[in-house]
Amino acid sequence: MLLLKKKYFLHIAFICVVFTACTRNNVDKNLQEYLLSIDSISQQKPKEGLRKIDSLLEKKQNSKNRALLLFSKGELFYLNDKLIEAKNIHLETYRLFTKLKDDYNKGRSLITLSATCMKLNELEDAQKYALEALETGEKIENTRLQAKANNQLFNLHFILKDYEKALLYIKRCEELFTDPNDPNSIIAIKSNIAGVYLKLKQYNKALKQFSEALALGESAKDPKTIVSVLNNIGYTYLEAKRFDESEKFLRGAVKLNQKIKTINGAPYKGLGTLFLVTNKLDSAAVNYNRAMSIYKSKNNLSEEVEIRDKLISIAILKKQYQKALNHQIIRDSIEVVKSKKQNQKLLYFANVNYKVKEKEIALTHQKEINKQNWWLGISVIVSLVLILIIALFIGYNNKLRAANKASKLEQRLLRAQxxxxxxxxxxxxxxxxxxxxxxxxxxxxxxxxxxxxxxxxxxxxxxxxxxxxxxxxxxxxxxxxxxxxxxxxxxxxxxxxxxxxxxxxxxxxxxxxxxxxxxxxxxxxxxxxxxxxxxxxxxxxxxxxxxxxxxxxxxxxxxxxxxxxxxxxxxxxxxxxxxxxxxxxxxxxxxxxxxxxxxxxxxxxxxxxxx
CATH class of the missing domain: 3.30.565.10 (Histidine kinase-like ATPase, C-terminal domain)
Structure with missing residues (x-):
């Protein structure tokens, strides 16, 4: 599954059929049905899905079935953000399918390898695998595989902010993918096209693509897709500074979520941004808090940090410095947890976010900041950094001293013996x-x-x-x-x-x-x-x-x-x-x-x- 995320709107994923085996190959039909059942289980219980696949892998399998089982396992790892495991397994399936001369499934492995490398920020490898997948799709004349490869190249160039090339690839994808039985993928493509237009500030073209995606969602009677598109349209109007239309679509997304009893924080977050831009601080705070409550329940730390940044700005604007400080303390504690999970340096993360926040407040509200609290925060950060540097230096020095002592003791022991x-x-x-x-x-x-x-x-x-x-x-x-x-x-x-x-x-x-x-x-x-x-x-x-x-x-x-x-x-x-x-x-x-x-x-x- 390929996912492209923007600052002010969310794209729908270009959906891959994860566990579908190639019909042109002789594959055990019972295995196909079993993999489809595992797919259904894994959406709610990924660990159980992995356990079932591993139990089959422990048994003797022919090369084709083993490759397909490993492919399914790799897809499960990818969908659950276990990227290193996903990459290693798909490198193996790529070799197995190449040996079996199964170009279709080799191409599918290349697509996931490209997506995994992109998430790991290994962009050169991501491009290499996507281009090979495109070449493989053209070789076997499989338009679906070609469409997925073009979609990967779109994602890559979008990340690199090369929007003209990104638009070229996603339009090729649209030309190739015309399967009426898969409206979700078509909606995803149209949403991605809209995303490029939005970056190019061609708002009318973006809205046209989103409107077509909305019509497809309504025809398919897929309320979750409709909510996503409504939300994207609301963000597009917000970017275009057409605030009345933006509020209309964002509130529509909220009402539909409530109707289908789906918990989604994006529309509330959009309304919060809308009211902040229009200086309706109380309404902005209410909607940001609703969105934050949802993201907290889903343990979405990145979204919670972003919303707390907005709440800090609102509190400073309203001169509620204690509330701003409380949000800052919670936000910083979340950052620590986030940094541990992502193996990033705490100092870098804190500095970058602090500079962004400082600039945002300075431009919007003429630097109405409590300077005393600001300098106190800087002092704490500098002190922590100094303590960290000293601790690392002492630890490294002790390690060298211990190694030196052990080496000398070893020499003395040998001389004595x-x-x-x-x-x-x-x-x-x-x-x-x-x-x-x-x-x-x-x-x-x-x-x-x-x-x-x-x-x-x-x-x-x-x-x-x-x-x-x-x-x-x-x-x-x-x-x-x-x-x-x-x-x-x-x-x-x-x-x-x-x-x-x-x-x-x-x-x-x-x-x-x-x-x-x-x-x-x-x-x-x-x-x-x-x-x-x-x-x-x-x-x-x-x-x-x-x-x-x-x-x-x-x-x-x-x-x-x-x-x-x-x-x-x-x-x-x-x-x-x-x-x-x-x-x-x-x-x-x-x-x-x-x-x-x-x-x-x-x-x-x-x-x-x-x-």
């Missing part, structure tokens, strides 16, 4: 084995060492790895260390039965610093009988770690040499836990172990992670 002392000693040990004439053992350790280096580089950039991967890496590291010290110590890893190492996730390279400390500052001094125990148990949603050795103890080692904090990497470990922001660093303890005589007998590190 793969320090040159460890690498050189390991290579020296491998060299000794090679010189001893044991190539198999040497090759085995080279493989372990290269795998350890690769694991370090692979895991350092990951936030989490499985506990199984962490244990595989630490086992590989300990095996490499055992090579250096000629297996002078043994190690044991104990895991509780309720701990699934494949599913549990932990930060990478978490255990290596403490295992390294246990070996370098405890077990290295023992020529034999060294034991390293790694205990892991899961309790509820917490994972407990214990790294225990029976080495010489920290106190004795400290008396022999200074232990650098960075070499231990405990500071990096604490920072990593703090970044997780779970308070896990508070559980970290290092305990010196003693035998019965009080002599140092090793070290135990304990900490826990929250899963």
């Amino acid at each position: 793969m320090n040159p002392h460890f690498i050189f000693n390991t290579l020296a040990a491998i060299q000794n084995i090679t010189l001893e004439g044991n190539p198999v053992k040497s090759s085995n350790y080279i493989a372990k060492f290269s795998k350890l280096i690769r694991q370090n580089f692979d895991y350092v950039r990951k936030e989490e790895i499985s506990l199984e991967e962490e244990l595989a890496m630490i086992s590989n590291y300990i095996d490499t260390q055992q090579l250096r010290f000629n297996n002078s110590f043994s190690y044991h890893i104990h895991i509780s039965e309720n701990c699934n190492t494949k599913q549990v996730k932990v930060p990478p390279m978490l255990l290596q610093p403490f295992v390294e400390n246990a070996i370098e500052y405890g077990l290295k001094e023992k020529k034999s009988g060294g034991i390293l125990n790694l205990n892991i148990r899961k309790t509820g949603e917490e994972l407990f770690f214990e790294i225990e050795d029976n080495g010489v103890g920290r106190k004795q080692k400290k008396s022999q040499e200074k232990i650098a904090k960075d070499l231990h990497a405990t500071d990096i470990f604490i920072e990593r836990l703090q970044i997780r922001n779970k308070g896990e660093e508070k559980s970290f303890t290092i305990e010196d172990l003693h035998d019965k005589e009080g002599n140092p007998s090793g070290t135990k590190v304990v900490f826990k992670l929250k899963l």
Whole structure:
């Protein structure tokens, strides 16, 4: 469905038959009937219509039926303003119908693609698809498809304010579309022609087209169409400054709406504009309020904002500044909601509308504005903008700082894990084995060492790895260390039965610093009988770690040499836990172990992670 909206009148849509399949193709008649029933349901319950189409798409369909089902789904998305979804689906149906050599339905897909791109303001694509649809319609000599394509090109040039070309295309559309069984489309075409004449200020020609559209509506006995045309005629007379005739037709539209019990705010809005122009402020306010009540019930935010702008102007003219301020506050809150829905910047929207309103009041009523309230409003807007800019700057700065900190921590972690002392000693040990004439053992350790280096580089950039991967890496590291010290110590890893190492996730390279400390500052001094125990148990949603050795103890080692904090990497470990922001660093303890005589007998590190 194609819709063209003007500031002072509404066009009737050039109606497309959405779910009608091409009769020249072999299509399942049951599917045609089903799609028509879905069309009827979707007008009131679009979600139910989509559900029914999806249920059919889940079943096996031939290529033709699948393409038609997707086309119907795309039309539903378009009619309910889900434009991105509509565009993506119709790009697919366009490809499917092209593959099936179904030019008619390919042309229909192109028409909706053009209309969707136009709503998305992708005007170049809209023109491309409309021209291809026109070429396709001419190729298969289908006048209805050609008419729709010309109508799309009319809409495009009307948006671009190229009214002469717009008139050319819509007149071609009128020549092509002569189906007497579809009066609504003919009425829409005539209304569009009238719309161009109105923009060209050729009011008599516009009224002639609207009169013909009105006669067609009366013949078809379609009261809703008649109301729309009456309203358009009223707006045309208003543009021509023939106020008596304008009021007559607008009131006629109101009475017919009441008779058919249709809720339509456009005639009231037209009367409000008429009375505002003729300086009948009370009558203008009454009709604007009636229109606003209808638009509010339909959640038409754009119309409500426009009417509140008029009510603000009327209130300022009547020096009812509190009422003007109340309307302004409500209007601004609506703008915020509107901006979120349309993903537009609040500042741009507020400034544009405020400038329009300021100019309107200045020209009509010699700038009778309460300057104090005006400057207060500007101050609030400027303050909000400044706060927003500052907040965005602070947020961006914090994000950069956090990324920088994470990068530095990653580099420090890698340096701590793969320090040159460890690498050189390991290579020296491998060299000794090679010189001893044991190539198999040497090759085995080279493989372990290269795998350890690769694991370090692979895991350092990951936030989490499985506990199984962490244990595989630490086992590989300990095996490499055992090579250096000629297996002078043994190690044991104990895991509780309720701990699934494949599913549990932990930060990478978490255990290596403490295992390294246990070996370098405890077990290295023992020529034999060294034991390293790694205990892991899961309790509820917490994972407990214990790294225990029976080495010489920290106190004795400290008396022999200074232990650098960075070499231990405990500071990096604490920072990593703090970044997780779970308070896990508070559980970290290092305990010196003693035998019965009080002599140092090793070290135990304990900490826990929250899963």
